[in-house]
Amino acid sequence: MKIGVIGGGAWGTALAQVAARGGAPVLLWAREPDVVASINGANQNAAFLPGVALSPSIRATGSLGALSGCDALLVVAPAQHVRAVLAETAVGATPLVLCAKGIEAGTKLLVGEVAHQVAPRAPIAVLSGPTFAHEVAAGKPTAVTLACEDEDLRTRLAERLAGPAFRLYASGDVTGAEIGGAVKNVLAIACGVVEGAGLGLNARAALIARGFAEMTRFGLARGGQAETLTGLSGLGDLVLTCSSTNSRNFSLGVGLGQGRPAAELLGDRRTVAEGAFTAPVLREAAADAGVDMPVTAAVCALLEGADVRDVVEALLSRPMKAE
Numbered sequence: 001m002k003i004g005v006i007g008g009g010a011w012g013t014a015l016a017q018v019a020a021r022g023g024a025p026v027l028l029w030a031r032e033p034d035v036v037a038s039i040n041g042a043n044q045n046a047a048f049l050p051g052v053a054l055s056p057s058i059r060a061t062g063s064l065g066a067l068s069g070c071d072a073l074l075v076v077a078p079a080q081h082v083r084a085v086l087a088e089t090a091v092g093a094t095p096l097v098l099c100a101k102g103i104e105a106g107t108k109l110l111v112g113e114v115a116h117q118v119a120p121r122a123p124i125a126v127l128s129g130p131t132f133a134h135e136v137a138a139g140k141p142t143a144v145t146l147a148c149e150d151e152d153l154r155t156r157l158a159e160r161l162a163g164p165a166f167r168l169y170a171s172g173d174v175t176g177a178e179i180g181g182a183v184k185n186v187l188a189i190a191c192g193v194v195e196g197a198g199l200g201l202n203a204r205a206a207l208i209a210r211g212f213a214e215m216t217r218f219g220l221a222r223g224g225q226a227e228t229l230t231g232l233s234g235l236g237d238l239v240l241t242c243s244s245t246n247s248r249n250f251s252l253g254v255g256l257g258q259g260r261p262a263a264e265l266l267g268d269r270r271t272v273a274e275g276a277f278t279a280p281v282l283r284e285a286a287a288d289a290g291v292d293m294p295v296t297a298a299v300c301a302l303l304e305g306a307d308v309r310d311v312v313e314a315l316l317s318r319p320m321k322a323e
């Protein structure tokens with residue numbers, strides 16, 4: 001199974017490294033000519049995954065058309081750009097493994113739903129879990145959810161992608177796997193705010209637990225399964241991302257918690273903090289589904305410029321309720 005990767009950011013590059021194990025050929029599409037040149041010329045992605053010696057069997061291209069000979073495509077562009085890149089790719093019936101974590105602004109669609117609109121004949125899988133790219137690229141032990149309704153395809157993908165330190169857990173719940181990854185990015189911003197504002201570890205633990213309750217309410221309302229949400233792609237990724245400044249979303253929250261404006265924190269960054277884009281559309285999607293998501297609403301308020309103290313006070317003064 002020849003693997004193509006759409007997206008030459010940190011995660012696309014780390015997954016290309018996973019797929020290139022044993023010298024298997026991998027073709028990676030990157031948007032930036034300097035990334036294509038760096039991978040083909042020096043076997044590294046100096047812009048997005050510096051310090052990692054990439055397998056020489058990874059070749060990069062700036063042409064989405066070049067991916068047409070691949071047997072499966074890992075889709076690792078940021079969620080807001082998946083529609084555009086897939087529209088330029090001759091996907092046909094090639095299986096798509098979605099690795100981006102987010103909800104599309106405007107349409108309120110999960111990435112899998114977007115992919116289905118653009119490439120209706122392509123079978124869909126989702127790969128998601130607690131996976132800092134640099135750790136995966138360094139071969140550190142990692143476990144993820146691989147969700148796909150087609151059991152045969154799931155098995156073939158798992159056999160192709162799994163490795164001694166990259167463990168895949170099978171699921172048939174594509175929606176649940178997607179929702180965990182999308183929502184945890186928003187909650188990670190909230191946990192970063194707690195850190196940046198010096199609110200303490202009790203508050204962070206409370207946010208993780210209450211945030212998980214939000215994720216579960218929304219996930220169930222959208223048809224996800226509870227056991228997926230408590231698994232690697234939900235709770236597992238939430239715990240990882242809510243506890244480390246290695247997370248771009250958590251780091252963004254730290255800045256907001258320190259009182260820095262969102263525009264300044266998001267301006268001219270080359271890497272993506274998906275939660276900033278997902279938060280407003282998640283708030284809308286939650287309202288549509290009749291689901292209460294106060295932590296998500298608080299993150300939206302902060303991104304829109306509200307004062308940290310006001311937002312925290314509003315969260316804490318909500319009426320008491322049953323857990």
Ligand SMILES: NC(=O)C1=CN([C@@H]2O[C@H](COP(=O)(O)OP(=O)(O)OC[C@H]3O[C@@H](n4cnc5c(N)ncnc54)[C@H](O)[C@@H]3O)[C@@H](O)[C@H]2O)C=CC1
Nearest residue numbers: 008009010011012031048078081100101131132133271272
């Ligand atoms: N970095 C990580 O550890 C992990 C990231 N992810 C997810 O993978 C996805 C990609 O993130 P990273 O690889 O970390 O990206 P990154 O932050 O390392 O790099 C940004 C990426 O966005 C791309 N990009 C910017 N504007 C674009 C446009 N108009 N059209 C297409 N692509 C554009 C850039 O080419 C680059 O590949 C995100 O959804 C992220 O949540 C998932 C698991 C781990």
Ligand SMILES: O=C(CO)COP(=O)(O)O
Nearest residue numbers: 129130131132247248249
């Ligand atoms: O999704 C991730 C880890 O699983 C990466 O998190 P950040 O995008 O917040 O860095």
